[in-house]
Amino acid sequence: MSTVLRCTGLDAGYAKGRPCVRELDFELAQGEILALLGPNGAGKTTTMATLAGLQPSLAGSVTVGDITVRTGDAQAASRAGLVLVPDNRALFTTLTVEENLRLAVRRRRRRSTERDAVLDYFPALGERLRVAAGALSGGEQQMLAIGRALVQHPRVLLIDELSMGLAPVIVERLLPVMRTVADETGTAIVLVEQHVQLALGVADTALVLRHGRNVLHDDARSLAAAPQLVEQAYLGGPGHDDGESTRRDPIAPVA
Numbered sequence: 001m002s003t004v005l006r007c008t009g010l011d012a013g014y015a016k017g018r019p020c021v022r023e024l025d026f027e028l029a030q031g032e033i034l035a036l037l038g039p040n041g042a043g044k045t046t047t048m049a050t051l052a053g054l055q056p057s058l059a060g061s062v063t064v065g066d067i068t069v070r071t072g073d074a075q076a077a078s079r080a081g082l083v084l085v086p087d088n089r090a091l092f093t094t095l096t097v098e099e100n101l102r103l104a105v106r107r108r109r110r111r112s113t114e115r116d117a118v119l120d121y122f123p124a125l126g127e128r129l130r131v132a133a134g135a136l137s138g139g140e141q142q143m144l145a146i147g148r149a150l151v152q153h154p155r156v157l158l159i160d161e162l163s164m165g166l167a168p169v170i171v172e173r174l175l176p177v178m179r180t181v182a183d184e185t186g187t188a189i190v191l192v193e194q195h196v197q198l199a200l201g202v203a204d205t206a207l208v209l210r211h212g213r214n215v216l217h218d219d220a221r222s223l224a225a226a227p228q229l230v231e232q233a234y235l236g237g238p239g240h241d242d243g244e245s246t247r248r249d250p251i252a253p254v255a
């Protein structure tokens with residue numbers, strides 16, 4: 001599979017000279033799911049916001065296919081195919097499900113076709129089309145937020161904390177849908193997730209950030225089988241000190 005997202009030497013943060021994400025390198029192939037993991041404050045949301053152009057980078061580059069995305073330009077990121085589902089889901093809460101989906105569809109695409117494609121992934125939304133987004137359950141709101149992203153036909157879908165405020169049983173139902181989306185559409189997905197084992201269960205690769213540095217990057221199946229490695233990466237300790245980067249070399253994209 002060809003590389004769709006390449007993040008090279010990315011520094012991200014909120015003040016010049018004070019990056020909270022440093023020298024981030026990774027590649028993502030078409031249809032690949034990367035679980036972006038790490039403890040609170042590690043820099044996951046900052047990375048996602050920077051990839052989505054909501055936040056200018058402090059160094060490095062982001063390319064989608066052969067397009068180098070202009071830093072800090074959300075429209076350029078969106079045009080390149082980077083679409084963010086933020087952790088607050090950013091729905092129009094007083095509008096119905098149908099209206100939320102309709103507004104997200106790009107011009108020149110058929111709204112009903114786009115809506116039906118979302119309903120294929122999330123049939124539960126079909127019974128709620130005329131309900132205001134604010135009246136939906138948390139799980140339904142997340143389905144709608146992802147649906148709004150899908151109708152934009154992302155090349156790379158950035159999902160920040162899919163599980164925010166959701167019961168684990170709902171997360172267990174939603175994550176496999178993301179696997180299906182990646183497999184069926186070739187969309188690459190970066191998934192920020194606190195439920196580590198659930199995320200590793202659907203991801204191809206995983207990268208752990210700690211204090212803004214890549215401290216572990218490996219294929220998800222190996223990490224699922226070695227939870228102590230992930231735990232060490234979260235907590236620091238031998239091989240995962242906070243100072244010098246001790247990361248493994250970034251792994252090759254999934255074939």
Ligand SMILES: Nc1ncnc2c1ncn2[C@@H]1O[C@H](COP(=O)(O)OP(=O)(O)OP(=O)(O)O)[C@@H](O)[C@H]1O
Pocket residue numbers: 014020038039040041042043044045046047
């Ligand atoms: N708007 C902001 N202005 C300044 N600093 C910020 C801002 N947002 C986050 N930070 C800081 O940037 C660092 C990384 O935060 P970030 O939210 O990216 O981490 P995270 O891994 O997503 O954490 P969490 O899992 O708690 O959401 C933290 O030190 C945080 O305090």
